[in-house]
Amino acid sequence: MLLQILAISVFLIGVFILIVYWKLVRPGKHIYNVLRDQGIPCEPFVPFLGQLPQLYQYQKQNKIMEFHEELNQKHGSIFMFSLGLYPRLVIQDADLISHILGRTYAQNYYKPADLIFRLKPLIGLHNLLISNGNEHERARKMLNPGFHFENLRSMVSIMTDQTTKTIDRLLESWGKPVNLQKELSLLTLTIIASSAFGENFETIANAREIVSEAFIAALDAIVNRTLLLIDQIPLFSRLPFWGKDIVDRGCEKALNFVERIIADRKQGRTKHRCERADILDLLLQAVDNHGKHFTDEEIKQEAMVFVLAGHQSTGDLMAWIMYVLMTNSSVFNDCLEEVDRILPNGTIPTYEMLNDLNVCESVIYETLRLYPPIPFFVRQCIREHVINGSNQNLYIPLSATVLINTYLVHRQAKYWPRPLEFDYTRWMRDPNTGLRPKLAHPYCYLPFASGPRNCIGQNFALLEAKVILAMFIQRCNFELEPKNQNIVLDIRITMRSKFGLFSKITRRQQ
Numbered sequence: 317m318l319l320q321i322l323a324i325s326v327f328l329i330g331v332f333i334l335i336v337y338w339k340l341v342r343p344g345k346h347i348y349n350v351l352r353d354q355g356i357p358c359e360p361f362v363p364f365l366g367q368l369p370q371l372y373q374y375q376k377q378n379k380i381m382e383f384h385e386e387l388n389q390k391h392g393s394i395f396m397f398s399l400g401l402y403p404r405l406v407i408q409d410a411d412l413i414s415h416i417l418g419r420t421y422a423q424n425y426y427k428p429a430d431l432i433f434r435l436k437p438l439i440g441l442h443n444l445l446i447s448n449g450n451e452h453e454r455a456r457k458m459l460n461p462g463f464h465f466e467n468l469r470s471m472v473s474i475m476t477d478q479t480t481k482t483i484d485r486l487l488e489s490w491g492k493p494v495n496l497q498k499e500l501s502l503l504t505l506t507i508i509a510s511s512a513f514g515e516n517f518e519t520i521a522n523a524r525e526i527v528s529e530a531f532i533a534a535l536d537a538i539v540n541r542t543l544l545l546i547d548q549i550p551l552f553s554r555l556p557f558w559g560k561d562i563v564d565r566g567c568e569k570a571l572n573f574v575e576r577i578i579a580d581r582k583q584g585r586t587k588h589r590c591e592r593a594d595i596l597d598l599l600l601q602a603v604d605n606h607g608k609h610f611t612d613e614e615i616k617q618e619a620m621v622f623v624l625a626g627h628q629s630t631g632d633l634m635a636w637i638m639y640v641l642m643t644n645s646s647v648f649n650d651c652l653e654e655v656d657r658i659l660p661n662g663t664i665p666t667y668e669m670l671n672d673l674n675v676c677e678s679v680i681y682e683t684l685r686l687y688p689p690i691p692f693f694v695r696q697c698i699r700e701h702v703i704n705g706s707n708q709n710l711y712i713p714l715s716a717t718v719l720i721n722t723y724l725v726h727r728q729a730k731y732w733p734r735p736l737e738f739d740y741t742r743w744m745r746d747p748n749t750g751l752r753p754k755l756a757h758p759y760c761y762l763p764f765a766s767g768p769r770n771c772i773g774q775n776f777a778l779l780e781a782k783v784i785l786a787m788f789i790q791r792c793n794f795e796l797e798p799k800n801q802n803i804v805l806d807i808r809i810t811m812r813s814k815f816g817l818f819s820k821i822t823r824r825q826q
């Protein structure tokens with residue numbers, strides 16, 4: 317009897333191990349083998365863990381990007397490593413990237429299942445950020461009109477008004493150090509939320525703190541759970557440990573806030589603040605080719621993504637721009653000369669005036685090159701195909717996930733002369749044609765991705781960045797706080813300084 321029980325136990329354990337291997341290990345190992353057999357350099361295949369232990373150690377030392385840089389130096393622009401159960405094929409060659417993101421082949425790739433699984437609690441499934449296929453294409457067509465230049469023009473007054481309020485408040489600090497990264501994040505949150513939701517955003521008590529702090533806390537918890545493999549094991553992901561309460565609480569606060577905003581607009585208690593329809597109007601009124609509107613759930617989730625993703629990336633961009641200005645006096649002086657010429661005597665910028673800020677615009681583009689707020693893009697292959705590159709052919713197997721490291725692509729010498737040097741003049745528009753210099757390759761510059769899944773809000777973000785930059789330069793002196801300043805890269809989907817950016821803000825004497 318004992319031998320029978322032992323035999324059954326061994327059999328069941330064997331079956332369990334086989335199921336685990338077949339479901340969790342074998343898919344990644346198959347992709348690993350297919351790519352390795354093509355000569356792709358690969359980090360060692362370690363079941364369940366991959367290179368997560370090394371990545372975790374780098375993160376603890378605040379050197380997460382150095383992990384990617386060292387792999388790039390070791391293997392070149394194409395290689396493979398694994399995040400736990402999920403292999404990543406890293407591609408940093410612009411020719412090959414064009415076959416991943418470009419319109420011709422984009423239908424072969426979706427947002428990865430593991431990314432969707434991790435972000436689902438925070439933003440849901442039905443939104444532009446993580447939806448795929450026909451659902452994404454439908455939503456994109458419905459939302460595109462909201463970012464027409466006439467709509468953007470009408471939002472400039474919101475941008476200038478909110479920037480004025482922030483500058484007035486910061487100038488009251490009388491030169492005491494402020495965390496400029498946090499202040500700029502709150503400013504971009506207020507701008508996008510006011511542009512999206514209208515007049516009642518600022519009337520809700522603690523609105524900015526509810527959205528920004530709840531979102532950031534939940535996002536931090538999601539990243540930490542990923543590094544601890546929690547969200548890669550379905551059973552573990554449901555247990556009330558390892559920050560799940562932070563994720564749940566943050567999601568609940570943010571969603572309740574957005575639901576209240578939408579209900580107020582539907583019941584006529586609020587209206588838009590710009591001259592034309594705002595983003596919430598668009599979400600409520602948009603119809604697809606079959607005359608169908610967004611559902612209530614789609615409206616809520618799309619609104620969440622616009623506000624949360626939009627403000628975070630632009631806020632981080634502005635912090636890096638200010639860091640550049642405070643560490644490069646010649647760049648600051650060039651911006652100052654242009655702003656004083658185009659916007660004399662404290663002139664509030666208009667849409668037309670902003671178009672004349674060639675230097676400021678170029679500084680924004682160069683900052684996006686060296687400090688892209690979104691340093692990684694990931695795509696999962698849903699239709700196997702062969703990429704015919706200029707140097708090699710590459711077979712991408714079904715379910716392989718491609719990672720594009722824009723931070724490193726933007727710093728490659730074959731695409732950029734003096735790649736590590738901040739040189740905004742490489743973006744200056746020709747005074748006769750109004751055109752910027754041609755890129756070395758159409759897919760070597762990807763701050764907003766490219767192709768049919770490029771960032772729908774990129775023109776809004778660029779316009780907003782130009783307004784904030786011009787008005788801060790116009791009214792303020794700012795200098796880097798020398799004490800306890802520690803600028804290290806921290807990646808929580810967006811790339812920011814982990815410990816903030818502390819600066820002294822004083823009134824500029826004109």
